[in-house]
Amino acid sequence: MPLPKRRRSATRARLLEGALEVFAERGFHGASVEDICDRAGFTRGAFYSNFGSKDELVLALFEATTDRLLEQIAALLPDLANQPGTLLDAVLGLLDDAAPDQRQWHLISTEFTLHALRNPAAAEALVRQRTVFRQRLTELVEEISRTSGLRLSVPAEQFVRLVTALHEGARAQTLLEPEEVPAGSLEHTFLPMVLDAISRR
Amino acid sequence: MPLPKRRRSATRARLLEGALEVFAERGFHGASVEDICDRAGFTRGAFYSNFGSKDELVLALFEATTDRLLEQIAALLPDLANQPGTLLDAVLGLLDDAAPDQRQWHLISTEFTLHALRNPAAAEALVRQRTVFRQRLTELVEEISRTSGLRLSVPAEQFVRLVTALHEGARAQTLLEPEEVPAGSLEHTFLPMVLDAISRR
The missing domain is CATH 1.10.357.10 (Tetracycline Repressor, domain 2)
Structure with missing residues (x-):
């Protein structure tokens, strides 16, 4: 079942914010999707339902x-x-x-x-x-x-x-x-x- | 015994040249001193007698x-x-x-x-x-x-x-x-x- 739109966009925003921090610390190559999920407090599933990569x-x-x-x-x-x-x-x-x-x-x-x-x-x-x-x-x-x-x-x-x-x-x-x-x-x-x-x- | 100056500067030049290639391929973080030595055809000893890091x-x-x-x-x-x-x-x-x-x-x-x-x-x-x-x-x-x-x-x-x-x-x-x-x-x-x-x- 697809998430309600508002909740999905809040997830996206938190992933984007967490990613910016993780990238700054570890670099684009050093930061994994897992690191980004940990920082934002989401699962990999949440990541991949918002971003392909x-x-x-x-x-x-x-x-x-x-x-x-x-x-x-x-x-x-x-x-x-x-x-x-x-x-x-x-x-x-x-x-x-x-x-x-x-x-x-x-x-x-x-x-x-x-x-x-x-x-x-x-x-x-x-x-x-x-x-x-x-x-x-x-x-x-x-x-x-x-x-x-x-x-x-x-x-x-x-x-x-x-x-x-x-x-x-x-x-x-x-x-x-x-x-x-x-x-x-x-x-x-x-x-x-x-x-x-x-x-x- | 220190190397003669001319030979040493040729070693330096070849290490610099090899390094530029290896960095372009693998990135600064991805390229090890070993990779650079391999490309230039020198030992790690030759590297460290020319550069501290x-x-x-x-x-x-x-x-x-x-x-x-x-x-x-x-x-x-x-x-x-x-x-x-x-x-x-x-x-x-x-x-x-x-x-x-x-x-x-x-x-x-x-x-x-x-x-x-x-x-x-x-x-x-x-x-x-x-x-x-x-x-x-x-x-x-x-x-x-x-x-x-x-x-x-x-x-x-x-x-x-x-x-x-x-x-x-x-x-x-x-x-x-x-x-x-x-x-x-x-x-x-x-x-x-x-x-x-x-x-x-």
């Missing part, structure tokens, strides 16, 4: 985080779509708040990317998911560009790629040297310069 | 690569120190050529960074090495700035941090989607805009 769980973690981020960005639009510079600052702030714990988040997202670089099926699934996220961000940038009458001299998608690449690279520096590179400092310093350089009113 | 070998790999890169950049200065834009393009080209294989290089450098985020001693050694590299790059930027009469509106070190963060973040995208993000494309598109924005003649 450990890979699938990680991708669900990514999706939950990027969905939350996209919702938060969309909520800023009514007020800020006319002020691209202010909006960019606000979005950069969200990037650092989207994940509950930047260190845990960096560890699992980087480890899964490395796993994907050695495993074509995981790479395909990861690229598919990153593409959906990037396209939705690109659509937001295009919408803002229309609303504010800004014409960009590069495709919106390139700018989105720049933001994600810099954010991921900068996060590694922040985690290694938190005092030297406060979270978001490189992005806040340099991305407005780029936005200005590619903007033609 | 697997961590020390990885740091030696990083050092060899960054030293080569710094030498190549320094060699460009006599011709290009007066043309910061052209020099930046040339340096970005070198970044992609410095490591013999970008995929192998990305795997080991990212894995060791993750290892360092869980291991304070490794973090300390990695930060020390990254600091030396960054300082030497910063000195080069400052020298170019003096030679070309360019005043930068941000500290040279911040610009160096931007370049390395973007390069590392962009490389992950290139490895996952080589056709969508050719190596160096984000750096070549956006870093000249930043250089222009921070330059005051």
